[in-house]
Amino acid sequence: MSTDLDQLMTIDEVAEYLRVPVLTIRWLRQEGRFAPAVKVGRRLTWRVVDVEAWVVAQREAA
Template identity: 85%
Template sequence: MELMTIDEVAERLRVPVLTIRWLRQEGRFAPAIKVGRRLVWDVKDVDAWLEAQREGTPAA
């Protein structure tokens, strides 16, 4: 299991850290894992969340 910090997640998605915090607070982001006092994310969970955000192909 490969884990990422919030800074690494933000960098991977090319968004500010505040965006990740906001999405998490709204319950609209991949589930975090609490390790001590720190939150981390499994790369597979972030990738699955990202894939779920893909827009569908427009109807012809």
């Protein structure tokens, strides 16, 4: 049984969620500066919770 927290997003969905181009996601991943991907077959996907945790970690200090 899966929950909303286990949902996977494609690179297009991640880019749309973050409002950045797909190339930005690819670049961040290549640099090792993005949330870890889950490989499903030949496709990379990301868990929603991992992307959200990455976003929180990017927040600037107040």
